[in-house]
Amino acid sequence: MLDVHQFINGADSYEADVLDGFARAHAGLVRWNRAPSYVVRRNPAPDKVALVSGGGSGHEPLHSGFVGDGMLDAAVPGHVFTSPTPEQVIAATKAVAGDAGALLVVKNYTGDLINFRLAAEILDASGVRVRSVVVDDDLATETDGDGDPGRRGTAATLVVEKVCGAAAERGATLDEVADLATRVVARSRSLAVSFSGAQLPGSSIRSFEVPADEVEFGVGIHGERGTARHPLRPVRELVAELTARISGALDLASGHRVVAVVNGLGATPAAELYLAYGELAGCLERAGVRLARGLVGTYVTALDMRGLSVTLTVADEEILALWDDPVRTAALAW
Amino acid sequence: MVTPVLTAAQAHDWIVAFRDVVVANAAELSDLDRQSGDGDFGTNITTVLNAVGGRLDPGEDRVAGHFAVLASGFMNGGGTSGPLFAIWFQGFAEACSTGASAAQLADGAEAGLAGVSRLGGAKPGDKTMVDAMSPAAKALRVAADQLAVPEVALADAAQAARTGATVTASYSARRGRASYVGAAAQGVVDPGALAVALFFESAAGAVR
Numbered sequence: 090m091l092d093v094h095q096f097i098n099g100a101d102s103y104e105a106d107v108l109d110g111f112a113r114a115h116a117g118l119v120r121w122n123r124a125p126s127y128v129v130r131r132n133p134a135p136d137k138v139a140l141v142s143g144g145g146s147g148h149e150p151l152h153s154g155f156v157g158d159g160m161l162d163a164a165v166p167g168h169v170f171t172s173p174t175p176e177q178v179i180a181a182t183k184a185v186a187g188d189a190g191a192l193l194v195v196k197n198y199t200g201d202l203i204n205f206r207l208a209a210e211i212l213d214a215s216g217v218r219v220r221s222v223v224v225d226d227d228l229a230t231e232t233d234g235d236g237d238p239g240r241r242g243t244a245a246t247l248v249v250e251k252v253c254g255a256a257a258e259r260g261a262t263l264d265e266v267a268d269l270a271t272r273v274v275a276r277s278r279s280l281a282v283s284f285s286g287a288q289l290p291g292s293s294i295r296s297f298e299v300p301a302d303e304v305e306f307g308v309g310i311h312g313e314r315g316t317a318r319h320p321l322r323p324v325r326e327l328v329a330e331l332t333a334r335i336s337g338a339l340d341l342a343s344g345h346r347v348v349a350v351v352n353g354l355g356a357t358p359a360a361e362l363y364l365a366y367g368e369l370a371g372c373l374e375r376a377g378v379r380l381a382r383g384l385v386g387t388y389v390t391a392l393d394m395r396g397l398s399v400t401l402t403v404a405d406e407e408i409l410a411l412w413d414d415p416v417r418t419a420a421l422a423w
Numbered sequence: 424m425v426t427p428v429l430t431a432a433q434a435h436d437w438i439v440a441f442r443d444v445v446v447a448n449a450a451e452l453s454d455l456d457r458q459s460g461d462g463d464f465g466t467n468i469t470t471v472l473n474a475v476g477g478r479l480d481p482g483e484d485r486v487a488g489h490f491a492v493l494a495s496g497f498m499n500g501g502g503t504s505g506p507l508f509a510i511w512f513q514g515f516a517e518a519c520s521t522g523a524s525a526a527q528l529a530d531g532a533e534a535g536l537a538g539v540s541r542l543g544g545a546k547p548g549d550k551t552m553v554d555a556m557s558p559a560a561k562a563l564r565v566a567a568d569q570l571a572v573p574e575v576a577l578a579d580a581a582q583a584a585r586t587g588a589t590v591t592a593s594y595s596a597r598r599g600r601a602s603y604v605g606a607a608a609q610g611v612v613d614p615g616a617l618a619v620a621l622f623f624e625s626a627a628g629a630v631r
Contacts, residue, residue, distance in 0.1 A: 200503035207506045
């Protein structure tokens with residue numbers, strides 16, 4: 090019997106139920122292959138470099154929501170917060186990759202790295218040209234240690250997928266798209282704050298709770314706790330701190346141009362995201378940094394966390410032009 | 424002199440015994456994972472091994488064939504440990520033939536360990552399954568060099584893997600799930616390493 094306030098049928102069928110609804114809602118854009126589970130665009134583009142991404146479910150609309158013209162060719166969803174299997178990644182990649190090859194966009198988590206790496210080896214051995222890029226933008230888990238897991242992959246994934254999807258659509262080669270992805274990753278950093286942890290499907294427990302007069306800094310997108318808990322302050326001050334830390338990590342200086350993403354973690358009202366974006370714009374303005382492009386919305390989530398993340402990407406002419414290229418997916422379209 | 428080998432029937436019984444001991448210890452494996460990761464390890468490995476148990480063919484006449492079934496079961500097991508165990512058992516599948524001598528088992532354990540290290544990046548001391556796989560591979564090699572029969576070689580490997588797994592409790596994690604929870608996993612045995620120990624210990628009843 091269900092005993093939590095979630096609009097689900099049960100934890101066991103959760104991922105499949107979500108994908109079934111998603112595929113029905115966007116039948117003109119995508120097709121869902123049930124087993125092995127992956128989502129591909131409805132109108133295949135076999136002549137260009139294919140973009141394939143994936144990871145655990147629970148981050149919707151990432152990644153399936155970014156399948157379509159000008160972005161991903163295939164998305165591979167695992168169970169909630171669990172990497173997809175090599176079998177899924179291989180089947181999805183083979184379904185969309187032509188002679189131009191495929192770029193696998195992987196978020197920096199141990200499970201994703203292993204499963205995608207194994208898939209890439211097997212694809213390579215079977216004659217499919219693949220390259221992989223690992224997105225690692227989350228400042229919260231940055232450490233000095235060489236062998237440490239390092240920064241997690243979070244909302245910068247969206248920027249990588251948009252920019253590289255556009256480049257692939259323009260006819261760039263696999264090496265060009267992969268190098269571009271590496272460049273975007275190197276120039277992108279994110280940081281997230283939250284008032285709550287995440288509640289898994291069917292679970293009555295939240296991964297963590299935050300008292301009403303505090304806020305958790307440096308949270309992850311799997312309900313991971315943050316690195317510090319601060320007294321609650323107006324969003325102007327919270328965003329100023331996020332911006333300062335990201336700016337420092339990117340060595341942002343007056344005259345730089347950035348693409349900014351203010352992203353909801355699943356349960357934050359759109360109004361508050363816009364409010365935060367306004368504060369971010371003010372911070373950047375005062376620092377002389379040009380906010381060249383911005384995106385506000387709920388894109389890279391952690392189920393129902395009531396938090397937000399800020400991502401900045403240092404942009405150049407090429408990145409901005411690719412950002413502006415047309416895109417037509419379930420979650421992003423212009 | 425004929426080199427003593429593990430037979431296909433023994434390999435079959437070994438894998439079945441491994442499944443049974445994992446099922447019996449699923450709660451403990453999950454509990455260890457809850458303290459160091461996300462708590463689904465016992466359920467996941469049980470699901471994989473039950474599926475493997477259903478696909479093992481008692482009529483299979485090659486040790487390599489049984490290990491291949493084990494490897495492909497883990498390949499579809501998902502998560503972090505699934506593909507790592509898959510590549511490990513694949514090492515055994517490729518090193519063994521109709522039978523498996525102690526030297527072939529050592530070859531398999533070494534190749535599997537190399538695959539796991541390459542894919543996962545973990546080294547001994549990082550509090551992962553490698554902490555049991557590495558000493559077990561060494562023990563198998565030493566035994567094989569001394570021309571031990573498979574039964575003895577596997578008993579040595581079991582002892583080495585168990586010691587390796589037990590010691591992970593004193594490590595802080597540098598790789599894998601437990602690395603994200605830091606000090607919270609201190610004092611907890613790595614469940615992946617424990618599963619490796621259970622695997623070699625399962626040979627005792629099946630291989631004699």
